[in-house]
Amino acid sequence: MPNPTSQLIAAKTGFQKALRSWYSVHHRKLPWRSEPSLYKTVISEFMLQQTQVKTVLPYFDRWLQTLPDFAALAAASEDTVLKLWEGLGYYSRARNLHKLAKAVVALPEPPRTPIAWQELPGIGPYSSAAITSISFDAQSACVDGNVVRILSRLTANGTAFRDSASAAKAFTPLANEILPETDPGTHNQAMMELGATVCFRQKPLCTICPVREFCAAGQRGDPENFPQLAAKKIERVTVARIWSEQQGNLLLHKAALGARRLAGQYELPNAGHVGLDEAKLTALVPLAKRGRAITRYQITETIYKWVPSKTERTVLEKNSELSWVPLDKLSSITLSGPHRRWITELLGDAATAR
Numbered sequence: 001m002p003n004p005t006s007q008l009i010a011a012k013t014g015f016q017k018a019l020r021s022w023y024s025v026h027h028r029k030l031p032w033r034s035e036p037s038l039y040k041t042v043i044s045e046f047m048l049q050q051t052q053v054k055t056v057l058p059y060f061d062r063w064l065q066t067l068p069d070f071a072a073l074a075a076a077s078e079d080t081v082l083k084l085w086e087g088l089g090y091y092s093r094a095r096n097l098h099k100l101a102k103a104v105v106a107l108p109e110p111p112r113t114p115i116a117w118q119e120l121p122g123i124g125p126y127s128s129a130a131i132t133s134i135s136f137d138a139q140s141a142c143v144d145g146n147v148v149r150i151l152s153r154l155t156a157n158g159t160a161f162r163d164s165a166s167a168a169k170a171f172t173p174l175a176n177e178i179l180p181e182t183d184p185g186t187h188n189q190a191m192m193e194l195g196a197t198v199c200f201r202q203k204p205l206c207t208i209c210p211v212r213e214f215c216a217a218g219q220r221g222d223p224e225n226f227p228q229l230a231a232k233k234i235e236r237v238t239v240a241r242i243w244s245e246q247q248g249n250l251l252l253h254k255a256a257l258g259a260r261r262l263a264g265q266y267e268l269p270n271a272g273h274v275g276l277d278e279a280k281l282t283a284l285v286p287l288a289k290r291g292r293a294i295t296r297y298q299i300t301e302t303i304y305k306w307v308p309s310k311t312e313r314t315v316l317e318k319n320s321e322l323s324w325v326p327l328d329k330l331s332s333i334t335l336s337g338p339h340r341r342w343i344t345e346l347l348g349d350a351a352t353a354r
């Protein structure tokens with residue numbers, strides 16, 4: 001029985017051509033693709049990590065208007081950068097992007113190879129391949145979840161992978177093997193586009209797929225069996241959040257600038273920040289319960305209404321990470337995305353109840 005991987009490699013010129021022809025007609029018109037530049041490519045790659053295109057679009061436009069190039073980004077304050085990123089999540093991306101711009105402007109010219117890009121903050125194998133293949137024609141294949149899915153289906157590779165990182169590592173040699181020498185950046189973008197718009201995780205559109213004739217799983221009719229990744233172990237976490245509103249001010253917690261998570265950003269404080277133990281919490285009124293997922297964590301946050309006593313207020317005032325923020329100043333501070341949403345909802349409810 002012929003090996004699908006060898007067959008794909010033997011037919012790679014036809015595969016590249018079919019993919020390229022489809023992409024030239026069907027690719028989505030995205031702002032980082034029109035009049036592309038190194039800067040636009042870098043910003044889009046950072047924003048698109050773990051985030052969908054439709055979420056990124058308004059952020060990208062706003063970012064480019066405010067910080068049009070590496071020099072402007074390098075000179076911006078961290079507050080400006082985080083405010084522009086507010087709501088996109090995974091804020092270490094914004095901080096790394098800021099550091100990266102400072103590093104790029106300090107160089108005589110931007111690096112051109114994947115290895116050199118991986119020396120810069122926030123850049124791993126995927127981003128370095130995307131940036132350098134698109135901007136400098138580097139011979140480096142991008143392998144993310146989309147590409148793993150396509151390659152595992154093209155070759156009907158039934159290997160059980162521990163996680164997506166090990167699958168990406170395993171498929172990187174094949175991805176590089178089928179990368180064309182001419183214009184590898186467009187090939188990389190076409191692979192990603194195929195994964196995003198045709199070769200869906202569930203119900204892939206095999207009947208209209210431009211590379212079906214090269215696809216073992218597509219022809220067999222069982223693409224959804226690939227790739228085989230071990231199910232993520234979900235961890236459930238519960239958090240008690242505190243809503244304390246007094247005389248037009250809301251109590252918020254601001255993570256220290258050196259904090260590992262959410263540095264410099266405001267959130268509703270948790271029970272520990274304000275010194276409330278389990279016994280005191282049970283006496284409070286829950287205002288809302290909200291769920292969210294971050295990587296493998298399934299987090300349930302219950303927001304409790306709390307009116308601190310005079311003594312408790314004195315203790316709060318000694319904590320430099322807590323502050324009473326006037327409600328009319330909330331729009332000018334950087335709040336983490338879910339917290340802005342919850343606060344807006346709860347203030348809306350409170351305003352209705354007043």
Ligand code: SF4
Nearest residue numbers: 199206209215218223
């Ligand atoms: Fe994906 Fe189906 Fe195309 Fe194969 S034929 S690459 S499974 S969409």
